[in-house]
Amino acid sequence: MEPDLRPESIDEFERELQQAFHRRPAPPGLKGKIMARRRPQPTRALAPLWMRLAASIVIVALIGGGVALRNREEERKGEAARQQVFTALRLTNRALNHVNQQLASHNRTQDSQN
């Protein structure tokens, strides 16, 4: 048979139990001990997810932009160096042509004298 635990069925004995089993007050120092043992709380809360996400995107964009800028600068320097080499080759070519012309002129003069 199941116990009849409806309020109206509670007899004198059960009422006595309810009175006897009231909550006891906690020891005076209990709360203090709990708070002392509690793990240290973080000094500041983490920023919301969207702020952390936005900060991550900005950081990635800055790093990516820096890398792209550096690559472009290196390409520019490479192009300038190539142009300098071409200029040097052109100057050298021009000097050699000049020497060839002088040699040819000198040879012609000797042939006419002979």
Next chain:
Amino acid sequence: MLMAPDRQPKFAWHPDFERLVDEHQSMVFSLALRMTGDRGLAEEIAQDVFLELDNNLGRLESAEHACFWLRRVAMSRSADALRRRKVRGLDLWVEMEDVHGLNPEERSTPLGSRLEELLATLPEPQRAALILRYQEDLSPEEIAAALEAPLATVKSQLQRGLKLLRSKAATHLKEYVRGA
């Protein structure tokens, strides 16, 4: 009302740990005290339960959920402590009254003290069910949820525990001979 935490609607609840300690320390301490009968052990259990609560605050959805959680964990940790100590409740109750002592305002009436002593002699499952029934005024369904036990088992423990306690009271307390 039975608080089934998993079925509660989710809503914003910002728990204040210190306030929860203020509100529930008496309940947690009393449950542990009546389960173990040892004031020192009950205080340790209460501390551990609240520290565990601190680590689980994010999972709790409401004040009622926190209360339900505290009851369940307090009973579970008390049972664990009893199993570790492997001592009988009556011995512990004698220790509590004789060694630790109580403040005058904490003392029960002589009859109440005797009933608590008799409660401590009951088997642990019956004691747990009766404590939740008569200290916390819970229904059998709520007790079953708190103890994570089948409802039929809880009803049986309540019935047998009450019968045994009534019988012991009839034997030991003149006041209840006629009520038994």
